[in-house]
Structures are given as C-alpha cells and as structure tokens.
Amino acid sequence: MPPIAVAEKKTNGGNGKAKLLSKKTLxxxxxxxxxxxxxxxxxxxxxxxxxxxxxxxRCEQMYQQRKIGGFLHLYMGQEALAGGMLSAIHSDDYVTTSYRDHGIALALGISPNVLMAELFGKVTGVSRGKGGSMHFFSKEYNLLGGHGIVGGQIPIGLGAAFRAKYLGTDQVSLIFLGDGAVNQGSFHECLNMASIWKLPAIFIIENNQYGMGTSVRRSTSVQDMTLKAQGYGMEGITVDGMNLLDCYMVVRDAVKTRRKRPSPLLVEAKTYRYRGHSISDPGTYRAKEEIENYHKVDPILQVRRLLQELDWLDDESAKALEKEVRKEVDDAVTFAEESPLPDPSERERHVYAP
Ligand SMILES: Cc1ncc(C[n+]2csc(CCOP(=O)(O)OP(=O)(O)O)c2C)c(N)n1
Ligand SMILES: [Mg+2]
Known part of the structure; x- marks a missing residue:
C-alpha cells in the first residue's frame, strides 16, 4: 500500500493577499x-x-445587443488558469471543462472566429451553432466539451484518461471543474476510479469562491479542497489561480512524470470571477470591497507588470498587443455576423436519441 500523499501547500493565492508577480519577489x-x-x-x-x-x-456587448442569446458564463478573472495550465500540455492531450468554457477554448488556440460564430448560433461555429456558449467541442483540439451539467464533464475526462492508459499513449487528461462540482457524486466516483486504476487524470478545481450565488463557505464542508484527494490516496496541490507562472508550473511538473508513469492528481486553483455567475446575474451577493481586492491581483495586470520589469515589454508594445487582440475579436464578430445560420435540414443531424 503506497503512503497516502499529504496535500502540499504551494501558495496562499486567491484570497486577495497573494504575493503579486514582481521581479523583486520571484x-x-x-x-x-x-x-x-x-x-x-x-x-x-x-x-x-x-x-x-x-x-x-465583446461577448457581454453582443449579448446586450441581442446578437447572442441563451446562457453566457464569462471567464474574466480566471485567465491565468487557462493561459498558464494549457501552455504546459501537448496538443494531443485531452481537455474537458464546464459551461464556463470560453477561456479554455481560446487558450487551446481555437480560433475566436469559430467560437464567436458558435455564440451567434451560426453553422460555422465550433459546434455547428448547436451548442452555444456552454458547449464548445473540438475534435481537432481534443476539447471534449463544454458541459452544462455540473460535474458532468468529470466522467468524460476520466474516460479519456482511461483510454490513454489502456492504449499506452503518453497523453494526459486535464479535467477542469468548478468548486460547486466537488459536491457532486461524479467527482468522488471519478477520483476513486482514477486512483485505483492509476490514470493520467489531472483534476483541476477552478475555485472561484462561488457556485452561482452561494459562497463555498456555505456550500462545502471542508474549505481546503486538496484534502479530498487524501481520501482517495491521491496527491493534492493548492495553487494561486491568479498567478500565471504558478498555474503553468503546477501542470508542467504534473505531466512531466505522469506521461511515463500515469497517476492522478488533484489541483485546487484559488481564483475569482469578476462578473456574476452568468450574464443575467448582477452578483449582488458579493461585497464591493471583495471584488475590488481581487482587481488588485488581476492576473493580466500582474503579468504585464512583470514583463515590463523584465524589460520584455514596454508601454507602447503592450498597447500595440492589446490593439491587435481587439482587432482579432472584431474580426471574429464580423465573421460570426457574416456566417449563415444552419440550414433547417440540420435540425435533426447530430442529435442523439436512444
Ligand atoms: C447537476 C446540476 N445541478 C445544478 C445545476 C445548476 N447550476 C448551474 S451552474 C451551478 C453552480 C456551479 O458552480 P461551480 O461549479 O463553482 O462553477 P462556476 O460557475 O463557479 O464556474 C449550478 C448549481 C446544473 N447545471 N447541473
Ligand atoms: Mg465556482
């Protein structure tokens, strides 16, 4: 019986008091x-x-202009997670996530054009306009969704990890989930299976402190979520989800050994969402001061300042980069607007009915 790993503490991130990225304190x-x-x-x-x-x-604006309908869950505030963690994997690794999937899809390198078109319900969308905001899928990028059922993605990501082990490939499966999903049965069943079968599954809890309007303090009995890993004989690591470098390193180090010797890992990334749960949630259950505190540790501003301190980016080139990115998003909106709606004959294609 191998010794049960003790959850390692990496940083005190995500509580508004995290160490900011700075050349002096690296x-x-x-x-x-x-x-x-x-x-x-x-x-x-x-x-x-x-x-x-x-x-x-831009999605927010497009929703207000009624170009986008249905549900819309924004990723603002959590960018270090997607940006850091997905920079540490190979293009054939598997990724599954919840309905808060825009940031994950973009960080995987999926074109903003096909994502915006999906939000507009157009046939050129990444899920042919049938999935919308919550259901981005891409076979090309091994993105196994975008799932609206809380915790529904966990068994699917586990299946991908099982496949990799069964076929003896060196792939890993990254399974992103919200803090709300740790209280679902699927989370516990999958951690147990992953541990028993030693699967290359990396469970990543994006702990943004809230599940809809409910604080984790009110919904979850144990606040240190990595402790749950111990119950399944698995290693657990806490990471500052507002810190790009820490998010990168935790996955880089996790996959290094697991490609050859598969075993699961539980990562809890402490982060924050700047907007409400969805576009229709004004988020009045959160104190203004709390939101302001998290803006002080904005993951993007932290990296921008670090790059400037390193003399790798000056004000002018930072502005040019931001302009270039805005243009890319403008082009995505144009692409989405100009794309056709799916033909009515598409209605029953790709629909699964047992
Ligand atoms: C099985 C199930 N129960 C309830 C819901 C309704 N619901 C949608 S999102 C959500 C909260 C999930 O919060 P969390 O996992 O923390 O993810 P976040 O939105 O913070 O990214 C709930 C309860 C659902 N979609 N699926
Ligand atoms: Mg949450």
Whole structure:
C-alpha cells in the first residue's frame, strides 16, 4: 500500500493577499520557469490572456445587443488558469471543462472566429451553432466539451484518461471543474476510479469562491479542497489561480512524470470571477470591497507588470498587443455576423436519441 500523499501547500493565492508577480519577489522556481519559457512564449501566454479578456468583454456587448442569446458564463478573472495550465500540455492531450468554457477554448488556440460564430448560433461555429456558449467541442483540439451539467464533464475526462492508459499513449487528461462540482457524486466516483486504476487524470478545481450565488463557505464542508484527494490516496496541490507562472508550473511538473508513469492528481486553483455567475446575474451577493481586492491581483495586470520589469515589454508594445487582440475579436464578430445560420435540414443531424 503506497503512503497516502499529504496535500502540499504551494501558495496562499486567491484570497486577495497573494504575493503579486514582481521581479523583486520571484521565487527560485518562478525565475527558473521564466528562463525556461523565454520572452516569446511568456508574451504569447500574456497575449492569450488578453485575448480571453477582450473576447469576453465583446461577448457581454453582443449579448446586450441581442446578437447572442441563451446562457453566457464569462471567464474574466480566471485567465491565468487557462493561459498558464494549457501552455504546459501537448496538443494531443485531452481537455474537458464546464459551461464556463470560453477561456479554455481560446487558450487551446481555437480560433475566436469559430467560437464567436458558435455564440451567434451560426453553422460555422465550433459546434455547428448547436451548442452555444456552454458547449464548445473540438475534435481537432481534443476539447471534449463544454458541459452544462455540473460535474458532468468529470466522467468524460476520466474516460479519456482511461483510454490513454489502456492504449499506452503518453497523453494526459486535464479535467477542469468548478468548486460547486466537488459536491457532486461524479467527482468522488471519478477520483476513486482514477486512483485505483492509476490514470493520467489531472483534476483541476477552478475555485472561484462561488457556485452561482452561494459562497463555498456555505456550500462545502471542508474549505481546503486538496484534502479530498487524501481520501482517495491521491496527491493534492493548492495553487494561486491568479498567478500565471504558478498555474503553468503546477501542470508542467504534473505531466512531466505522469506521461511515463500515469497517476492522478488533484489541483485546487484559488481564483475569482469578476462578473456574476452568468450574464443575467448582477452578483449582488458579493461585497464591493471583495471584488475590488481581487482587481488588485488581476492576473493580466500582474503579468504585464512583470514583463515590463523584465524589460520584455514596454508601454507602447503592450498597447500595440492589446490593439491587435481587439482587432482579432472584431474580426471574429464580423465573421460570426457574416456566417449563415444552419440550414433547417440540420435540425435533426447530430442529435442523439436512444
Ligand atoms: C447537476 C446540476 N445541478 C445544478 C445545476 C445548476 N447550476 C448551474 S451552474 C451551478 C453552480 C456551479 O458552480 P461551480 O461549479 O463553482 O462553477 P462556476 O460557475 O463557479 O464556474 C449550478 C448549481 C446544473 N447545471 N447541473
Ligand atoms: Mg465556482
């Protein structure tokens, strides 16, 4: 019987008191990660985070103009997670997530055009206009959804991990879930199976402190979610989800060993969503001061300042990058607007009826 791993504490992130990214306070590991990534890759990650923020702002506007309908859950505030973690995997690894999927899809490199078209319900959309905001799927990018059922993605991501182990590939399966999903049965069943079968499954809790309007303090009995890993004989790591480098390093290190010797891992990333649960939620259950505190640790501003301190980005090039990203999102809106709606004959295609 292997010893049960004790949840390791990496940072105190996500509580508004996290150590900000700054040249003066970088840890040895963060310095080494910067060196390893190099200027171009780090700027690429910064660009991806900006693209997410810009895309989400535009989605809000498009919803208000009724170009987008249905549900819309924005990712603003959580960009370091997608931007950092997905920079540490291979293109054939598997990724599954919840309905809060825009940031994940963009960080995987899926074109904003096909994502915006999906939101507009157009046939050129990533799910042919049938999935909408909550159901981005891409076979090409191994994105196994975008799932509206809380915790519904966990068994699917586990299945992908099982496949990798069964076929003896070196792939890993990253399974993103919200803090609300840890109280679902599927989470516990899957952690147990992943541990028994030693599957290359990395469960990543995006703990943004709320499930709809309910604070985790009111919904979840144990606040340190990595402790749940111990119940399944699995390693658990807490990470500052507002810190791009820490998010990158935790997955980089996790996959390094797991590609050859598969085993599961539970990561709790402490983060925050700047908007309400969905577009129709004004978020009045949160104190103004709390939101302001999290804006002080804005993941994008942290990286921007670090890049400037490193002399890798000046004000002018930062502005140029932001402009370029806005243009990419404008082009996505044009693409979506100009795309056709699905033909009525498409209505029953790809619909599963047992
Ligand atoms: C099985 C199930 N129960 C309830 C809901 C309604 N619901 C939608 S989102 C949500 C909260 C989930 O919160 P969390 O997992 O923290 O994700 P976040 O929205 O914070 O990303 C709930 C209860 C659902 N979609 N599925
Ligand atoms: Mg949540």
């Amino acid at each position: 840890t040895a590991q963060q310095k080494e990660a910067i060196k390893q990534l190099g200027r171009d890759k780090l700027i690429g990650m910064f660009r991806a985070m900006n693209l997410i923020r810009s895309f989400e702002r």
